[in-house]
Amino acid sequence: MLTYLKKTLLITLSFLLVFTMLFVEFVRVEAGSVKVVYKTVEGLGEATMKSIQARKGYQIAGWETVGSPPPPATPSPSQVFTQSMSKTMQDVASDSFDTISGQKFDKTPMKGMPGWLKVTLGTAAFVTSADLLFDLFSKVEDEQPLEYPTNDLTGRSTTSPVIRSNLTSNGERYMHYASDGYTLMTSSGNIVEPGGGLVLSTIRTGSDPVHTWFTHSDHSDPNWDGRVSLRYYSNASQTSTSGVTYSYRKNNSSGSFDYDNPTGRLATKSVVIPKEVITQQPVPEVDTSKQQQVLIVPDPAVWDTPEKVEQAISQNWDMVSNPERWFEQNPETDPDYEPNPQPTPTDQPKFVPNPNFNPTEEPSSENPMYQPNPNWTPETSMQDDPTAPDTFNPINGEGGSPPRNRCDRDEVNITEKFPFSLPFDLYYILSAVYAEPKTPVITLDETLDNSIGGFGIPIQFEHDMSYLDPYMKFFRILIQLGFAFFLIMTTRKLLGGGG
Amino acid sequence: MQIIIDEIICVLMSIVASLVNLLPDSPFQLMDTSMEDVPGFENVMSHVNYFVPVGGMLSILSTYLVSVSVYYLVRVALKMTQAL
Secondary structure, eight states: OHHHHHHHHHHHHHHHHHHHHHHHHHHHHHHTSHHHHHHHHHHHHHHHHHHHHHHHOHHHHHHHHHTOSOOOOOOOHHHHHHHHHHHHHHHHHHHHHHHHTTGGGGGSGGGGSOHHHHHHHHHHHHHHTTTHHHHHHHHHHTTSOOEEEOOSSSOOOOEEEEEEOSSOOTTOEEEEEETTEEEEEETTSOEEEOSSOOOOEEEOOTTOOEEEEEEEEOTTOTTOOSEEEEEEOSSTTOOTTSSEEEEEEEETTTTEEEEEOTTSOEEEEEEOOOGGGOOOOOOTTSOTTSSEEEOOOOOGGGOOOHHHHHHHHHTTOEEEEOHHHHHHHOGGGOTTOOOOOOOOOOOBOSEEEOTTOOTTSOOOSSSOSEEEOTTOOTTTBOTTOTTOSTTOOTTTOOSSOOOOOGGGGGOOOGGGBTTTTHHHHHHHHHHHHOOOOOOOEEEEEEEEOOTTTSSOEEEEEEEEOGGGHHHHHHHHHHHHHHHHHHHHHHHHHHTTOOO | OHHHHHHHHHHHHHHHHHHHHHSOBOTHHHHHHHHHHSTTHHHHHHHHHHHSOHHHHHHHHHHHHHHHHHHHHHHHHHHHHHHO
């Protein structure tokens, strides 16, 4: 018997050796392929972007404190790279245009120069890369209050102090105070929103933006018409005529802000504003004589620090969010929201014993043993209700289905008692071991943590062994045949056949 | 009358059940539960079976053992008839 066992094992091992060599060769070729390199680079980029997002921390600190919409879903690495690249290129183009057009001189003492001279000098600066000096100058002047002429887009010619937002974005936005309100300006002096006083921010989650406005209005002012218009801009170069106008008004009875949609029709749904946000506290550093004063909440994708978010919140800005997305993500705040009804209990019999039944008297229609259950409905009906059949007589309690036999409780599962359990145990073992052969796919998705840098190096590897499928069936059959052969030859020894 | 018969059957069943309860629990139940505790045990076995058909071999082996035991039973029975 041992001889045959050895021979069978030898044959099996030979096959295993051949197929292992085959497998190793495939792994070696694929491991060095471009695919692995690409995956590693992709994972590295993803980790870098995540670390940047985590450092900014805008999502966590901002939304958890306000109780606002949850942070947007993290885009895929390829999306992040594409978006960041296009954003960078747009910024570069915008910056170059500002230089060539001479708008960068507006930040310097040379701002009073004639336009043609600014353009000439700006172009020269662009060609010679001297525009880097402008950026340096901006850095130096960053902490200083600036003054801008506002005679470009709107025809107004007032020169007034510009209140810089304490929340900056890339390219920086400024709050500009004019005679009729506050305007939003870019760092190069472009007025994004003339007048009205508004702020908006856009959280870009793919193609589905969430609009969040932090505004500050003196709601106690009797002259306030209770309405604030908001204009939505997708980029800083848009003018007063582009973009979509939204407006909201305060509902004094509910304390919420009702929306007008872009077509002017009052939206049916309103957003509940956190009570602590609705206050009449004046805003520091902003002219409190104005009815509607606004600070800018820039795109959170470029939001600098969570402290800035907390600062805006602590100063009690009104917070308004895109209602559609808000209700989608916070259905419990929807006025039309109906929570799921409690599941109905299903333990009610159709008839219950009559508490006034007199056992000394014969059951009759005046003295019934059972009475209808007021809580019984087809939905609340219990299973195996003995009083449910139509033949049940509530007067004498007869005719119903027999109550469950108490012997049912003494049931013994004979399949769990030795030795009757042996066939079932064998079945369980075989069913566990006899699993359908499945092609292995080796997947490696680990991140090597780097405690110094704060972000890890992801290692992603995937190897599908389905290329072995056509051979493995043949291989398995051979092994089974060998095993059967071994058993047959063993039987001869075991049973003492063949004389 | 029906209730009395029901009760008699019930008592008889209780006696049988308590007798069966005297038997020890299957020792293989422990192994059965430990298999459930291992997540993806079947998954692992699927991959093992991909290379070496352990399940198929065990099935053949168990069938083979049953056949051998039947053979021995028949042989014992035949010997008994011979002895008679």
